[in-house]
Amino acid sequence: MTAYIADLWRLRYFWMALVRNDLRNRYRRSFLGLGWSLAQPLAMTAVLCTVFASVFGVSLREYAPYLLSGLTFWNFISAATIAGCQSFFQGESYIRQHRAPLAMYPLRTTLGAGYHFLVGMGVVLIAVGIFSGFPNPAVLLGLLPALALVFVFAWSLAVCTATLNVLFHDTQHLLEIILQILFYMTPIIYKPDILVHKGLGWTVQFNPFAVFLELVRQPLLAGTWPAASTAWAGVLIAAATVCLAALLLRWCERRLIFFL
C-alpha cells in the first residue's frame, strides 16, 4: 500500500500535467471559460430561489447559499463519478505501454472535477458573505479537512465507476439514473427537517452523501463546527469506500489490461 502510494507520488508530474492539459482543453474553445461551469449552478439557484421564494415563501437570504452549496457539492460528486467511468479508457494507451499505478487515471479526472468544485466553493463563500456576512475564519479552516475527505470519497467512488465501466458497457448510463435518484434523496434543494417531519429521516441519516454535504455546509452556512458524530461518520464512510477502491485496484492491477 505504501509502495503503491509512493509510486503514485513519484509520477505526480505526469498526472498533474494531464489535469492541467484537461482543464486547458476544456476552456480552449469556450468564450466564457471557467464562468461556464459556474453559470449552471448559479442559474439553477436563481430559478429555484425565485420559485421557492414566491411559492413556498422561504427566505432568500438563507435559502440561496444553502441551495448553491448543495448544487456545487452535487455537481462535484456527479462530475467525478461520471468522468471516472471513462478514466481507464482515456488512459488506455498509457496503460498499454507502461506499468504504473492505475489509481492515477481516476485521480486525473477527479482532480479536474475537484478544481471546479473549489472554484464553486469560492463562489458559495462570496454568496454567504453577501447574504449573511462572512463566517468565522477559524471555523472556515475546519472546512479544509471536510473538503479533503469529500475529495478522497469522490476519488474512491471514481475508481469504482471506472472499474465497473471497463467490465460493463452500461455503467455510465445506470450511474446517471442512480445519481438522479440520489439527487432527490439528498437534502440538496430541500432542508433535511422536511423529511424528518414526514418520518423519512432515514433517507438522510443513512445517506453518505448527506453526511458529507453536512460536513461542508455546517462551517460555511452556520459558521459552526460540525457535530463530532457527523465528522466520524464521514471519516468512516470515506475509509470504507477507500477500502473498496483498494480492493478493486488490487484486482485491476492484475486483470484490467485484459479487459481494455
Next chain:
Amino acid sequence: MNLIELCDVSLHFHVHRRGREALKDYLLHGLFRRKQNVMEVKALEHIDLAVDEGQRLGIIGANGAGKSTLLKVLAGVYPPTTGTRRVTGRVSSLFDISLGFEPEANGWDNIRYRSYLQGETPRSVNAHMQAIADFSELGEFLDTPVRYYSSGMLVRLAFSVATAIEPEILIIDEVLSAGDHSFQAKARQRMLALISHAQAVVVVSHDLGSLRQLCSRIIWLDHGRVRMSGAAGEVAAAYLAYTQSGEPRAA
C-alpha cells in the same frame, strides 16, 4: 547477476466473446451462464528465461507465437497468470510507441507528458527537451497540436522521447517500420548505441540477419512455448531451416 528473470511464467487471456456485457444482463441472468462468455487463450506457457547483465537476447517466432506478449510481460504491462517475474533496473520499452499522445496538446507538452510517465521530473525534462526536439527534426511542428501530425511524425516524436535517456534494460519490438528513410537510418543508429550501452536488451524481430549481429542469445517461440534457446547463430539457423522446409506454420 540476472537483471531479468521469468520463472515458469504462463499467460492465459480470457477473451470475452461478446465483448463487454451490460450490467443489467449480468445481474439478471449472470448466475446461470457466467462461464459461457469467456474463452481462454493460452498465450504463453511455462516460460523460463533469464537475462544476465551485458546480455542481448533476441526473440524469434512466427506471427502469433507470443513474442510481443512475452515482451509485455517483461515490461510489466501484462501480469503473468502463473509464475513470477523479477526485473531489476530501469526498464524502457519501445512498443506501441505511436500510441499515447494527448491529441490536443502540442509536441512540446507531449514530450513532457511522456517523460513524466517515464518517471522524470520537470528539471530533468528541461535538460533533455532541446535534444529531444532536435533529434525528432519536427521543428516548428512541435508548436502545433499532435492531432495534426502524420503517423510518421508521431513515431519520430515518440522514438525521440523514448530513447532520450539511456535505460538500464531495453525492451524493443520492431518499432521502426514508420518514419521516412533518413529518419529510419538515424533511428537505427541511435538504437544500436542504446543497445550497446544498456545493461540488458531484449529484442523481437523478424530480421534474422540483424538479430544474429546484435544478440548473443536467441529464443525461438512457438505457440507460446520456448521451442529452442541457445547461441544466436544456432537458433537462427534452425529457425531458418524450419521455415524453409515448408512445414505448416502457425497462422
